[in-house]
Amino acid sequence: MLKKTPKSVQELLSGSTLARLQATDAKHSRLQTMWGQTVPADLAANSRCFSVQGQTLVVYARSGAWATRIRLLQTHIMRKFNEYPDAQVRSLDIQIKPTLE
Numbered sequence: 001m002l003k004k005t006p007k008s009v010q011e012l013l014s015g016s017t018l019a020r021l022q023a024t025d026a027k028h029s030r031l032q033t034m035w036g037q038t039v040p041a042d043l044a045a046n047s048r049c050f051s052v053q054g055q056t057l058v059v060y061a062r063s064g065a066w067a068t069r070i071r072l073l074q075t076h077i078m079r080k081f082n083e084y085p086d087a088q089v090r091s092l093d094i095q096i097k098p099t100l101e
Contacts, residue, residue, distance in 0.1 A: 034087070035059075038080040043069050048100060055090040057081060060097040067094045 028051070035049035046062040047070060057077070061067040070077070074092050081089040 031087070034081060034084060038077055039070070039073060043073075046100070048097075050095075052087050052089065053093075055088055056093050057087075057089045057091070058093045058095065060095050060100055062096075062098060062100045064096060067096055070094050 031049045031052065035047070036044045039047070043066065046066045048060045050058040050060050052058070059070055061070055070092065071094065077092065078089045081087045
């Protein structure tokens with residue numbers, strides 16, 4: 001027999017590791033949505049906005065060619081991301097990830 005009553009999902013999600021994971025996932029989803037609205041569809045399909053670290057937007061590109069396209073749009077990307085109050089971007093860190101999913 002159980003000594004403690006089982007916790008509800010809401011109790012597990014508040015103030016725990018699960019809550020932090022949920023917040024991180026929500027932030028990542030917002031960044032990816034912003035990325036999809038900022039860059040052309042073909043570029044969005046071959047790149048991912050990974051995170052904002054300080055004032056640097058970390059982006060993964062499938063190849064060097066896609067990374068070059070991102071660099072060509074860098075000014076536009078930073079301007080669009082700076083329209084959002086929680087993402088002040090001053091630079092991009094573009095990394096090549098051939099196995100990008």
